[in-house]
Amino acid sequence: MIVIGRWLIALCGPERVAWELGLDRQAVRSERLGHQPDGEADTRQGVAVKGIVLAGGSGTRLHPITQAVSKQLLPVYDKPMIYYPLSVLMLAGIREILIISTPEDLPLFRRLLGNGEQLGLRLDYAVQPQPNGLAEAFVIGADFIGDDSVALVLGDNIFYGHGFPRMLAAQVVDLDGCVLFGYAVQDPERYGVGEVDAHGRLISIEEKPATPKSNKAITGLYFYDNDVVEIARGLRPSPRGELEITDVNLTYLRQGRAKLVDLGRGFAWLDTGTHDSMLAAGQFVQVLEHRQGVRIACLEEIALRMGYIDAAACHALGAKLAKSGYGQYVMAIAAGGSTTDDVS
Known part of the structure; x- marks a missing residue:
C-alpha cells in the first residue's frame, strides 16, 4: 500500500500527488477514496483552508493608469496581474476563493474569471467600499470563511520558485496560528519586518522600522x-484609519502562535505597486518564459496539473484563446506538450 496522508490528496488532488511523487495515479485515487487493507483504520485528518485575494485599493502609486482600471487587471507581461496571486492559492490546493475589490472593479473581475467552475474552482466576490486596511478582508469575508482556516494573498504580489507547491502544502497541515513568509531584501525599512532567533523562531514583528532588526x-x-x-x-x-495586518500578526506573536517561513535564494517575490516594479516584473516573467518555454501562473495549466480539470476541459479553455500564444500554449499543455517538472 502507498502510505500517503489523505490530507495531502484532499489538498492537492490525486493527479498532483502522483505527478509530484512519481506514483501511479490510480493507486493514489484509491487512497483518496479510502481503500484500506482489512483491519486498518484511517485516523488521518486534514485542515480545510479557503483563500482570499485582496484586489482592492485605489492604486494611487500607479496613477494615471489606475484611474481607469484596477491595478490587479493590468498586464504583467502576458496575463492580468491577478492571475499571479490566484495561482498561488491554486498551487496551495485551495479551490474555494473569495476575491475582494472595489464596487467599480468587481464586475470586471467577474467578467474575467466568472464563478471559477471552468478551472475547477469556486470563486466568490465581495466589495471593500473603502481601502480600510488589509485586515478588513477577514471581516468582509467572515461568512465566506465560516469555520475554516484561510490564506490571504495580496493582489499585486508575485511569487515564483521551484518546489513552491510543496512548501505551501506543508504549511497548511494542522494549521494552528499564523504562518508568514519572509524574504530577504536590501531595503527592509520599507516593509513589515520579521526577526527570528538562532533557532528560527519568530520573536518580533515591526512595521517599516527605521532601524530594522x-x-x-x-x-x-x-x-x-x-x-x-x-x-x-x-x-x-x-x-491612518486602517485595520492593520501587522496588528493581526502581533496578536498571534504574543500568543506564541506565529511562524515565519523563509523564502530562500531560489525564490522570487515581486511587488508590482509602482511603474518601475511593474515593468521589472513583466521583464522577469518574459525572460523566464522565453528561456524555459513555460508559462508562469498559467491558471489553466495549474488546474490541469492539480487535477482540478481534465485535459479535454483544458484544451477547450485554450481553444477560446487560440489566436494568442497563451491559448496555443494551453492547448499544447492539454495535449501533453509540457516538459516542466514544476508549475509556479
Missing part, C-alpha cells in the same frame, strides 16, 4: 487559523 520582509502571503476572524473584528483602526 533583520532583512526579512514579510511578504503579502499569509496563512491563518479560524481565530483570525475574531482577532480582526477586535482590532482598532490605526492612526
Whole structure:
C-alpha cells in the first residue's frame, strides 16, 4: 500500500500527488477514496483552508493608469496581474476563493474569471467600499470563511520558485496560528519586518522600522487559523484609519502562535505597486518564459496539473484563446506538450 496522508490528496488532488511523487495515479485515487487493507483504520485528518485575494485599493502609486482600471487587471507581461496571486492559492490546493475589490472593479473581475467552475474552482466576490486596511478582508469575508482556516494573498504580489507547491502544502497541515513568509531584501525599512532567533523562531514583528532588526520582509502571503476572524473584528483602526495586518500578526506573536517561513535564494517575490516594479516584473516573467518555454501562473495549466480539470476541459479553455500564444500554449499543455517538472 502507498502510505500517503489523505490530507495531502484532499489538498492537492490525486493527479498532483502522483505527478509530484512519481506514483501511479490510480493507486493514489484509491487512497483518496479510502481503500484500506482489512483491519486498518484511517485516523488521518486534514485542515480545510479557503483563500482570499485582496484586489482592492485605489492604486494611487500607479496613477494615471489606475484611474481607469484596477491595478490587479493590468498586464504583467502576458496575463492580468491577478492571475499571479490566484495561482498561488491554486498551487496551495485551495479551490474555494473569495476575491475582494472595489464596487467599480468587481464586475470586471467577474467578467474575467466568472464563478471559477471552468478551472475547477469556486470563486466568490465581495466589495471593500473603502481601502480600510488589509485586515478588513477577514471581516468582509467572515461568512465566506465560516469555520475554516484561510490564506490571504495580496493582489499585486508575485511569487515564483521551484518546489513552491510543496512548501505551501506543508504549511497548511494542522494549521494552528499564523504562518508568514519572509524574504530577504536590501531595503527592509520599507516593509513589515520579521526577526527570528538562532533557532528560527519568530520573536518580533515591526512595521517599516527605521532601524530594522533583520532583512526579512514579510511578504503579502499569509496563512491563518479560524481565530483570525475574531482577532480582526477586535482590532482598532490605526492612526491612518486602517485595520492593520501587522496588528493581526502581533496578536498571534504574543500568543506564541506565529511562524515565519523563509523564502530562500531560489525564490522570487515581486511587488508590482509602482511603474518601475511593474515593468521589472513583466521583464522577469518574459525572460523566464522565453528561456524555459513555460508559462508562469498559467491558471489553466495549474488546474490541469492539480487535477482540478481534465485535459479535454483544458484544451477547450485554450481553444477560446487560440489566436494568442497563451491559448496555443494551453492547448499544447492539454495535449501533453509540457516538459516542466514544476508549475509556479
